Amino acid sequence: MIIEIITTGDEVLTGFTVDTNASWVSLQLLEQGWQVRRRQTVGDRMDDLTDVLRERSLIADVIIFNGGLGPTSDDKTTDAVAQVAGVPLELNSDWLANMEQKFSNRGRVMPASNRKQAMLPQGSTVLDNPIGTACGFKLKINNAVCYFTPGVPNEFKQMVNEQIIPDLKQQFSYGAAVVRRYFTFGISESSLSDMLDPLCWPEHIELGYRSSMPIIEMKLISQHADADFDTAEKQLLSVITPYLVASDYLDMPKRLAALLETHLEILEGSTCGELLTELAPDMPNLCADYHAHLPDSADELLQHIQHHSRLTLAIGTAKEQRYPIALWDGIHGWAQTLFVRTLDVTLQRRIIAFAAQDMLRRYLLKQPVLGDYQTLQRTDSSYRP
Template structure:
């Protein structure tokens, strides 16, 4: 059985949104990389009674609970105290960590403030987890079914502690009983609901589940592989690609500099754009410096007119995003074999999202051409109102 893993984020500033909780997302991602999928996440403010109640309740339901934050020296840092009360044990001064803190201050020729002693007060029986970057040690406590691991809220300290201290403990606790592998597929052009409709109704091999992560303009689909045979994994991957393979950008990692960069080498590429506001040029510049870009006003707002204009530009390879017209925004790709053009309707109101989607759609046309694929395909998130190919 896979361990039931839960995350608890603490702090009023996290609960109220004054601080964005990036740690929880990072922890979930790291655990998934290691083969364990988080089951639930909780956020609690600086209220001791709420924390005590949550710790006691979840200790009967989860195998592992990682608590992030609340280990500082101030009065609102109450994670250790709440854990002690939930476990019905006293706080005990950990002499080892007290000496570690004093040595850290001594190395900087500074006396340790008395308030830092609080960071060495841990629930009786807790196991110290080293933190070489800060004064807040982590610690582990067993209560009922659950092992609690407490981590500092400073992201750099958390990440160091996870790599050096927490991950080895998890492997010792649970072995490799979680997912043995996570395969990633990055897609463009599909909506999250549309993707769910396509995939969730299908029968997947036992031991294989799907995970989704939308990050405009792409969607990442994960095949989370638990106790599945190689043949079952291959069948699941083929089933996924049969359904959405036309929209596949990359596997494993989305890195256009690595995947598209070599295809663009020695290409005399020229860019023209209007409705995308320079976003296409910015994106291509991160992949290769070898191109000519123009941000223009007055480009055609219909696909046929943009394709005709591009054919007359005397370019070998050119990509253009026209002006927005009544039918949408035209995109055109000029190659040696002719000009592919389409008009896409952008349904997002946010200007940055609109520019990002248009630039990515144009980039996808270019990527498909250079990869020997069909240049134009249907996009759920960018409905097409016109499509044509003009011979050169």
């Protein structure tokens, strides 16, 4: 199924308004198994609106058209739809009454210009807007089922969640794709591509990559929930498992909190509270301290925390982009010093804070505590039984 999103508005096109609606609805659709194939933005010129709608409705199966349903003269979506569909505009008396009631409830008389928002293309189906005055509407144009929605984010989101997605499920459930997400750490996007792209994948399987430092997210997308997807997933996991930190969703702090059955103590040096900031909201029993003079080597940092009786995770003092990290469970200890290549200190701290969380994750899952990273050089390590 080909789904496209068209956003309208000079304010979006010029950058005065950031189009958060398109990215939000793309993610909502992906979680339902539908990947958006194309997104584009047009201004408020009638010719541009009609051209894009006429062209894309011949190609797409579904179009979500966002914006241009207001009462002012620059809101031209409804007129453009009627022109492309070749139908007249008709007064929807039910929506007019709805608007008049909303204004009455606020102790106001509805301005005459709002009447425009009750003029809908003949044959369209109203999409309710319980918040604002602009109803959405649905209309089949050429090949595409088109949903026309207001641009106000809270109105748009409620319409998508309560009406558009349920309607799509009813009409296109047979075409829903299978989508799984995988999050890797310690390997580059290009290295993953070198290993995965040459492999043989079923024709309807797609691989997607997204770099979001310090994570590389991968998506496995299939238009069919069949044995080919299971085969493709096994092939993917056979390559990425050494670097895999989560599937389906990331949220490392929540995952660690669910695994942790005891108190955790944190000592932070050069990361300046980055680790604590990430973990604290999900770990109410966390005990944390900042130390300006923690050791700058793995072995010395491990020695420093050996007197602790509880599970302790420590990040020491960085020296020339080398950060020591140590984990002590009261009996055993592991430590490593990792060299971070970037000169961006803020990014260094994020990467090392995540590496510390990965050490804890590996320990809690009874995996080798020290990961085999390609993008982080281990300059020394220590283990105390």
